[in-house]
Amino acid sequence: MAKRRPQPKKVDFNMTPMIDVTFQLIIFFIITGQIVSEELAKLKVADPTVTQAVEMKEWSVIVNVVSAAGDKTDEKAVGIDTSRAEAWVVHGKEVPVDDMDALVRVLKDDLKKVPEGEREKFSLELRSDYRVQYADVQTVMLAAADAGITKMNITAVTDPARNKKR
Amino acid sequence: MTDDHHSEEAIVHHEPPRKRRKESVTMQPPLTPMIDVTFQLLLFFILTFTFRESEGLIPGALPKRGTGGVSARQTLNKPIRIRIIAVDARKRAVYEIEGVNERIEDPEKLYKILIGRQEVLKSKEGPVIIKPDAVVRWQYVVEVFNQAVRARFKTIGFAPVS
Numbered sequence: 001m002a003k004r005r006p007q008p009k010k011v012d013f014n015m016t017p018m019i020d021v022t023f024q025l026i027i028f029f030i031i032t033g034q035i036v037s038e039e040l041a042k043l044k045v046a047d048p049t050v051t052q053a054v055e056m057k058e059w060s061v062i063v064n065v066v067s068a069a070g071d072k073t074d075e076k077a078v079g080i081d082t083s084r085a086e087a088w089v090v091h092g093k094e095v096p097v098d099d100m101d102a103l104v105r106v107l108k109d110d111l112k113k114v115p116e117g118e119r120e121k122f123s124l125e126l127r128s129d130y131r132v133q134y135a136d137v138q139t140v141m142l143a144a145a146d147a148g149i150t151k152m153n154i155t156a157v158t159d160p161a162r163n164k165k166r
Numbered sequence: 167m168t169d170d171h172h173s174e175e176a177i178v179h180h181e182p183p184r185k186r187r188k189e190s191v192t193m194q195p196p197l198t199p200m201i202d203v204t205f206q207l208l209l210f211f212i213l214t215f216t217f218r219e220s221e222g223l224i225p226g227a228l229p230k231r232g233t234g235g236v237s238a239r240q241t242l243n244k245p246i247r248i249r250i251i252a253v254d255a256r257k258r259a260v261y262e263i264e265g266v267n268e269r270i271e272d273p274e275k276l277y278k279i280l281i282g283r284q285e286v287l288k289s290k291e292g293p294v295i296i297k298p299d300a301v302v303r304w305q306y307v308v309e310v311f312n313q314a315v316r317a318r319f320k321t322i323g324f325a326p327v328s
Contacts, residue, residue, distance in 0.1 A: 029211030046308035049273040052315040053222030128304045135300035135327050158222035
């Protein structure tokens with residue numbers, strides 16, 4: 001009588017824990033990741049002591065004052081004059097720093113888009129690299145005042161614990 | 167005795183041959199495409215992810231043109247003027263409050279002096295006027311502005327660079 005051959009056993013990896021971990025990682029990245037906004041240029045903002053910066057949402061235009069060093073740290077920006085503003089970035093478009101009139105025009109156009117009754121609430125969000133010299137940032141304030149904007153908020157690093165308390 | 171033997175034989179059942187059970191088939195949806203997509207998503211998030219500090223806004227007002235740089239909200243109080251002076255090539259700066267014969271480096275100390283002024287004046291109206299040197303780093307300007315907001319001054323302005 002012929003012997004019955006043992007059937008080959010099918011060996012499978014247990015995929016469940018791997019899928020679990022992968023999904024958890026994806027969820028982590030979705031929750032903690034921030035969608036890169038065209039409005040926000042890559043730069044390092046100021047981080048003051050006991051920051052008063054809070055998260056706000058209102059009618060506003062963001063003006064980024066980008067240093068010649070971009071988002072490089074001081075150590076990596078050797079030989080670059082980090083104190084000079086390289087460009088103003090509004091809505092992802094660069095405005096040359098020596099053309100204040102162009103900036104005033106951009107800001108005026110933005111203000112016009114706001115409904116008549118809401119214009120007083122319209123504010124300038126001044127988002128400057130912490131290394132840029134004051135003289136280069138002041139031009140943005142003056143341009144905004146020329147454009148008829150009366151409110152200004154300065155962007156700085158927030159304290160998440162403080163925001164929770166509010 | 168023989169009768170008993172016969173009766174025992176008669177009890178024996180002849181079962182019909184057993185049907186062979188069919189082996190149970192385990193049904194599983196194909197996981198490979200789902201895992202492929204999941205890994206692609208994971209790779210996308212890992213590559214595009216950048217750690218960024220959370221940013222917020224410190225509220226303020228803009229100077230009206232031709233008002234000498236004071237904030238839009240005008241008051242009759244004597245202003246508290248804070249100069250920010252660039253010190254050296256390392257881009258350091260110090261603070262100097264008008265009437266206080268001392269150069270301040272620590273923002274906490276600046277805050278305490280501002281609170282002290284408030285108590286003397288018995289008012290939070292201000293105005294506080296920040297007058298930075300042209301070459302001072304923006305970081306120091308934000309620092310002073312932040313401390314003035316922290317001290318709950320209602321009117322904070324910037325003086326134009328001379």
